[in-house]
Amino acid sequence: MLDSALELLRLQSAGEVSAVEIAQKALDAIEASQPRHHSFTFVDREGALRVAKSVDQRRAAGEDLGPLAGVPVAVKDVLCTQDMPTTCSSEMLRDFRPPYDATVVERLRRADAVIVGKTNMDEFAMGASTETSAFGITRNPWDTDRTPGGSSGGAAAAVAAGTVPLSLGTDTGGSIRQPSAFCGVTGLKPTYGRVSRYGLVAFASSLDQVGPIAWSADECALLLYTIAGFEPRDSTSLDQPVPDYAAATKSKDLRGLKIGLLRESLDAEGISHSVRAAVRDAIKVLADLGAEIIDVELPHREYWVPTYYVIAPSEASSNLSRYDGAHYGHRASEGVTDLLSMYCRSRAEGFGDEVKRRIMVGTYALSEGYADEYYNKALKVRRLIRGDYDAAFSQVDLLLGPVTPTPAFKLGEKVDDPIQMYLCDLFTVGANLAGVPAISLPGGFDEQGLPVGIQLQGPPLEEGRLLFVASAFQSATDHHTRRPTP
Amino acid sequence: MSKLSTTTIIGLEVHVQLKTESKLFCGCSTQFGRPPNTQVCPVCLGLPGALPVINEAAVELAVRAGLAINCSIPPMTKWDRKQYFYPDLPKGYQISQFDLPICADGFLEITDPADPDATRRIGIIRAHLEEDAGKSLHDEASGRGDSRIDLNRCGTPLLEIVSEPDLRTAEEALAYLTKLKETMTHLGVSDCEMQEGSLRVDANVNLHIEQDEHVIATPIVEVKNMNSFRSVAGALHFEAERQLAEWQETGQTIKTRGKRTFGWDDVKEVTYPQREKEESADYRYFPCPDLLPIRIPRERVEQLRQSLGETPDEARQRLQSQHGISIYDADVIVSQGPAMVQYFDTAAMTSGDGKRASSWVQQDVMRTLKEQGTDVESFGVAAEQLGELLAKVDAGDLTNDRARDVFKHLAAHDASVDEAIKALGIESVDSSEIESLVAELLQANPKVVEDVKGGNTKAVGALIGQARKRNPNANPQLVREVALRQIEAS
Numbered sequence: 016m017l018d019s020a021l022e023l024l025r026l027q028s029a030g031e032v033s034a035v036e037i038a039q040k041a042l043d044a045i046e047a048s049q050p051r052h053h054s055f056t057f058v059d060r061e062g063a064l065r066v067a068k069s070v071d072q073r074r075a076a077g078e079d080l081g082p083l084a085g086v087p088v089a090v091k092d093v094l095c096t097q098d099m100p101t102t103c104s105s106e107m108l109r110d111f112r113p114p115y116d117a118t119v120v121e122r123l124r125r126a127d128a129v130i131v132g133k134t135n136m137d138e139f140a141m142g143a144s145t146e147t148s149a150f151g152i153t154r155n156p157w158d159t160d161r162t163p164g165g166s167s168g169g170a171a172a173a174v175a176a177g178t179v180p181l182s183l184g185t186d187t188g189g190s191i192r193q194p195s196a197f198c199g200v201t202g203l204k205p206t207y208g209r210v211s212r213y214g215l216v217a218f219a220s221s222l223d224q225v226g227p228i229a230w231s232a233d234e235c236a237l238l239l240y241t242i243a244g245f246e247p248r249d250s251t252s253l254d255q256p257v258p259d260y261a262a263a264t265k266s267k268d269l270r271g272l273k274i275g276l277l278r279e280s281l282d283a284e285g286i287s288h289s290v291r292a293a294v295r296d297a298i299k300v301l302a303d304l305g306a307e308i309i310d311v312e313l314p315h316r317e318y319w320v321p322t323y324y325v326i327a328p329s330e331a332s333s334n335l336s337r338y339d340g341a342h343y344g345h346r347a348s349e350g351v352t353d354l355l356s357m358y359c360r361s362r363a364e365g366f367g368d369e370v371k372r373r374i375m376v377g378t379y380a381l382s383e384g385y386a387d388e389y390y391n392k393a394l395k396v397r398r399l400i401r402g403d404y405d406a407a408f409s410q411v412d413l414l415l416g417p418v419t420p421t422p423a424f425k426l427g428e429k430v431d432d433p434i435q436m437y438l439c440d441l442f443t444v445g446a447n448l449a450g451v452p453a454i455s456l457p458g459g460f461d462e463q464g465l466p467v468g469i470q471l472q473g474p475p476l477e478e479g480r481l482l483f484v485a486s487a488f489q490s491a492t493d494h495h496t497r498r499p500t501p
Numbered sequence: 502m503s504k505l506s507t508t509t510i511i512g513l514e515v516h517v518q519l520k521t522e523s524k525l526f527c528g529c530s531t532q533f534g535r536p537p538n539t540q541v542c543p544v545c546l547g548l549p550g551a552l553p554v555i556n557e558a559a560v561e562l563a564v565r566a567g568l569a570i571n572c573s574i575p576p577m578t579k580w581d582r583k584q585y586f587y588p589d590l591p592k593g594y595q596i597s598q599f600d601l602p603i604c605a606d607g608f609l610e611i612t613d614p615a616d617p618d619a620t621r622r623i624g625i626i627r628a629h630l631e632e633d634a635g636k637s638l639h640d641e642a643s644g645r646g647d648s649r650i651d652l653n654r655c656g657t658p659l660l661e662i663v664s665e666p667d668l669r670t671a672e673e674a675l676a677y678l679t680k681l682k683e684t685m686t687h688l689g690v691s692d693c694e695m696q697e698g699s700l701r702v703d704a705n706v707n708l709h710i711e712q713d714e715h716v717i718a719t720p721i722v723e724v725k726n727m728n729s730f731r732s733v734a735g736a737l738h739f740e741a742e743r744q745l746a747e748w749q750e751t752g753q754t755i756k757t758r759g760k761r762t763f764g765w766d767d768v769k770e771v772t773y774p775q776r777e778k779e780e781s782a783d784y785r786y787f788p789c790p791d792l793l794p795i796r797i798p799r800e801r802v803e804q805l806r807q808s809l810g811e812t813p814d815e816a817r818q819r820l821q822s823q824h825g826i827s828i829y830d831a832d833v834i835v836s837q838g839p840a841m842v843q844y845f846d847t848a849a850m851t852s853g854d855g856k857r858a859s860s861w862v863q864q865d866v867m868r869t870l871k872e873q874g875t876d877v878e879s880f881g882v883a884a885e886q887l888g889e890l891l892a893k894v895d896a897g898d899l900t901n902d903r904a905r906d907v908f909k910h911l912a913a914h915d916a917s918v919d920e921a922i923k924a925l926g927i928e929s930v931d932s933s934e935i936e937s938l939v940a941e942l943l944q945a946n947p948k949v950v951e952d953v954k955g956g957n958t959k960a961v962g963a964l965i966g967q968a969r970k971r972n973p974n975a976n977p978q979l980v981r982e983v984a985l986r987q988i989e990a991s
């Protein structure tokens with residue numbers, strides 16, 4: 016079990032441990048965990064040790080080092096890495112190596128982080144259990160019969176299993192927050208545009224965001240600070256200064272802060288007792304820290320999931336058109352008689368069922384004669400949902416509610432029931448549709464010892480406020496310090 | 502059966518490649534003719550994770566083009582994805598503009614080919630920006646291993662200009678295309694090099710047939726991707742005949758048959774139907790989530806309008822009024838492009854003789870440029886030099902013939918006008934010299950004196966040749982004047 020990122024930084028500057036020793040320890044932990052959890056699709060042993068060695072040498076030479084020097088980081092396999100495969104956990108990209116790094120990966124390297132490998136995920140980030148990966152499922156370190164969530168299941172499990180202190184996930188409808196909740200770690204989905212999508216293999220471009228996963232909010236602050244900021248190669252990235260998130264988490268005094276409780280979501284159908292209890296406990300903790308809690312509503316919440324499941328597949332159907340076997344990726348070799356059969360066979364073989372399902376749904380929703388009924392209508396509802404958030408944030412500073420209706424479910428339980436799987440996103444997709452930042456943090460455990468998350472959502476670009484409140488919450492609770500038994 | 506009266510209804514979609522250094526959404530060069538797949542990057546290759554960023558230069562050129570064809574420029578324009586599968590389209594969609602194009606609602610005035618004194622106003626529905634696809638270098642149906650694709654052109658900025666169905670003949674279509682091409686090249690928006698594919702034409706065509714006081718419309722055919730004006734004319738003539746024959750045979754009208762897509766075979770000179778699949782394409786347009794809408798402030802549009810420069814029509818009118826040349830001459834000069842207009846302007850102003858400058862520019866300058874295979878920007882005779890030379894001709898210091906010698910010398914050497922005159926041994930001859938030369942010649946040619954006195958003044962011409970033999974610099978006009986005066990006085 017690796018120390019926290021902050022502790023690793025301290026130990027290195029104190030000369031108590033070297034980056035190579037840390038990297039070795041992380042690699043050993045991964046090796047031990049892989050057979051049980053399978054969090055990684057690729058481990059770059061040599062690369063990690065080489066970077067760690069160079070960090071040690073540069074430290075010895077008295078050179079300035081980046082803010083993540085010598086800290087092992089895992090990267091979700093949907094982010095392009097020049098020196099490692101980038102598969103999106105899909106047969107389609109099994110052998111794909113991009114010729115460039117994603118902006119966030121570039122920034123990790125510039126911060127002297129040690130990238131140890133790529134983490135498993137639902138194929139093309141479509142799923143809520145990491146069961147749609149073409150390269151095998153990932154198991155929840157708290158209970159290996161259960162899912163770690165998804166789509167960033169590998170990213171959250173890698174942290175929970177103690178193999179790395181930090182990992183990068185992506186969140187289109189909850190794909191950072193839901194696995195963070197299931198794995199008892201902290202995960203933040205930034206404001207849309209806060210972190211560049213350049214080099215993030217697109218699922219739904221208007222919803223996708225890259226964000227940090229770690230045990231604590233303080234560590235998320237450190238990682239977010241490294242990856243956030245304007246990228247001229249991404250037209251949707253925001254040209255706004257990046258605040259010092261670490262400084263934002265110094266104070267633990269919540270007096271004067273108004274937190275809106277999404278009370279209605281606690282009465283939602285199918286929400287488990289433990290989730291309700293975690294939110295109730297959080298109300299008390301936050302109030303004790305000085306926050307004022309008032310009830311608020313996001314009136315169009317019942318339309319979140321249907322709206323999301325029109326917009327996301329529509330964009331996906333377009334984004335995934337490029338995987339046609341013509342230029343890169345999987346190309347069918349059998350049954351190909353002409354161009355059309357090459358396309359059809361390559362895509363039939365390269366994509367899994369869930370990806371195909373969403374491509375079909377999205378293609379339908381954008382088709383002539385149906386676009387007004389589905390896609391265009393969904394865009395209109397999306398505007399109403401944004402309006403709800405604007406109205407809520409005119410009354411309160413943050414929103415508090417659940418992340419998921421239940422703690423981690425059993426592997427295989429929902430994989431054949433897409434509707435049940437989609438309902439995992441009940442409380443998370445709103446932040447993506449509205450483009451606002453949201454954080455999932457450990458809020459307690461159920462009677463079986465499974466972690467339960469709570470969610471805070473903030474106004475655009477107020478990641479600092481989310482991290483401040485989450486850090487204060489964690490200063491008063493110990494849920495985030497509990498570890499699964501190895 | 503009496504002959505049917507038919508009208509051809511034509512609308513054109515013209516793709517013009519914008520003259521930018523780099524592609525529409527990435528930094529790759531747009532240079533033509535480079536080795537295949539050498540001008541590509543993750544963005545134009547459509548690699549996973551790569552994102553487009555708009556090239557502002559293309560937006561400005563599109564606005565300039567729009568203003569030149571009298572379009573309005575809406576304050577907001579956006580990007581949409583047009584989706585279809587093809588190997589030369591690596592993303593599986595083309596970034597284009599669907600419902601909010603950058604230019605809307607314009608027109609172009611053309612001279613009516615049937616009446617050179619009349620003009621026709623051809624409506625322009627819209628002009629929108631889009632990225633070009635790559636080139637497939639293979640038999641598209643085979644799909645086998647020897648298919649080759651060059652993506653150099655992929656992502657090159659295009660402006661698609663869509664006319665109203667206002668054109669009625671192939672000749673009008675050509676007049677429209679000529680005018681459009683002239684406008685785009687004149688304003689520096691595009692090179693419109695058809696052989697390089699930087700101007701491509703799709704034509705929508707059908708017939709209106711008058712029968713029993715009713716008008717019957719034949720089904721619309723879109724003839725795609727024509728690369729020369731000759732092809733356009735050929736296709737339009739062919740379609741007019743083919744559609745009439747088809748209607749007579751099948752009776753199909755616009756109400757009973759949807760739009761079809763045809764190609765044009767340059768060798769066989771026929772149109773032919775393309776695959777049915779393309780006809781029923783649903784492009785599933787939707788707003789491109791990777792790009793923000795573009796807002797073009799009013800002030801910026803006005804700035805661009807101010808800096809637009811002269812349109813060809815404006816240039817033609819100005820040359821006529823400012824330099825006193827004919828519409829025909831102005832047309833020849835303007836059709837050579839703005840650099841030639843500027844050259845002529847300078848030469849005309851320096852010489853003070855627009856008509857003489859116009860004739861020299863159209864003959865000597867254009868011929869020499871053609872011989873040298875160069876353009877007017879890098880021509881050896883500067884416009885000021887030509888003007889200076891023509892001023893000397895006007896003043897009677899040089900004959901046209903001698904001026905032509907000087908011009909040739911200037912075109913071949915790096916010299917000033919005076920240096921050239923000196924190098925050619927040309928000296929101006931003063932009038933006393935001419936007086937004595939003429940007196941000598943009259944002495945030697947009494948027959949000429951007699952003829953002139955008898956009323957045949959043309960006889961003096963015989964003296965001019967002799968004078969030039971004795972002194973090549975003698976101005977023939979002057980010799981003639983002096984001779985007539987001396988004979989009269991004798």
Ligand SMILES: [Zn+2]
Pocket residue numbers: 524527528529540541542543544545546656
């Ligand atoms: Zn490029």
